[in-house]
Amino acid sequence: MTHIARKALVLALLLSATLPTALRAQNSPTADAVWALEQQYWLLVQTNDLTAYRGLWDRDFLGWPYISPEPVRKPHITDWITAHTDKGETLKSFDLERVTVQLNSDLATVAYRARVTWIDRQGVPTTTATRILHTWRRIPRTTEWQIISGMSALVNADGK
Numbered sequence: 001m002t003h004i005a006r007k008a009l010v011l012a013l014l015l016s017a018t019l020p021t022a023l024r025a026q027n028s029p030t031a032d033a034v035w036a037l038e039q040q041y042w043l044l045v046q047t048n049d050l051t052a053y054r055g056l057w058d059r060d061f062l063g064w065p066y067i068s069p070e071p072v073r074k075p076h077i078t079d080w081i082t083a084h085t086d087k088g089e090t091l092k093s094f095d096l097e098r099v100t101v102q103l104n105s106d107l108a109t110v111a112y113r114a115r116v117t118w119i120d121r122q123g124v125p126t127t128t129a130t131r132i133l134h135t136w137r138r139i140p141r142t143t144e145w146q147i148i149s150g151m152s153a154l155v156n157a158d159g160k
Contacts, residue, residue: 031101034108034136037145039096042114046091050078056147058137063150066130088121106138108145113155129155 037056044053054077061074072079084091097113110133117127134150 028103030103031108033143034110034145035098035101037136038098038110038112038134042091042094042096042116045081046094048081048085048090050081053078053081058146058148061146061148061150063147064152065150066152066154084118089118089126092117092119092125106140107148108136108138110134110136113160129159131155131160 041053041056044050044056054074057074057077059074061077062071063077064071065080067080067083068076093116095115097115099111099113101111102109112132113129114132115127115129117125119125130152131154132150132152134147136145137148138145
């Protein structure tokens with residue numbers, strides 16, 4: 001190995017060691033697997049598969065969606081979906097912007113922005129952009145994850 005190659009390797013190792021753990025974890029296979037579950041979450045909303053959607057959530061879930069004046073528990077996690085579908089609306093599309101994934105043992109906290117478009121019976125679209133934070137917990141002795149808590153808020157005036 002040349003002197004320059006050795007210096008480059010040492011520099012790369014030093015930079016890697018100084019990166020925050022959360023930043024390194026964000027691009028790990030585990031982080032990618034949890035991110036895939038967030039994408040599955042939205043596919044289940046789009047197909048209105050409420051049974052599978054409920055399966056993503058821990059029985060002791062506690063969250064605070066922006067549409068609710070109070071925190072909600074698992075029995076109410078589909079209320080926001082049925083509020084749309086009861087009016088004849090369907091989820092036409094969604095675009096997710098992964099902001100960060102932080103891993104801590106058997107917990108994964110995912111922060112992202114979601115731009116979703118619902119379409120009503122007449123074909124009129126309504127688009128909403130939100131910030132979402134979910135904390136997932138790995139089910140002990142498995143590779144499966146469930147959402148244990150979450151919050152959402154509308155994006156700010158800058159779309160952030």
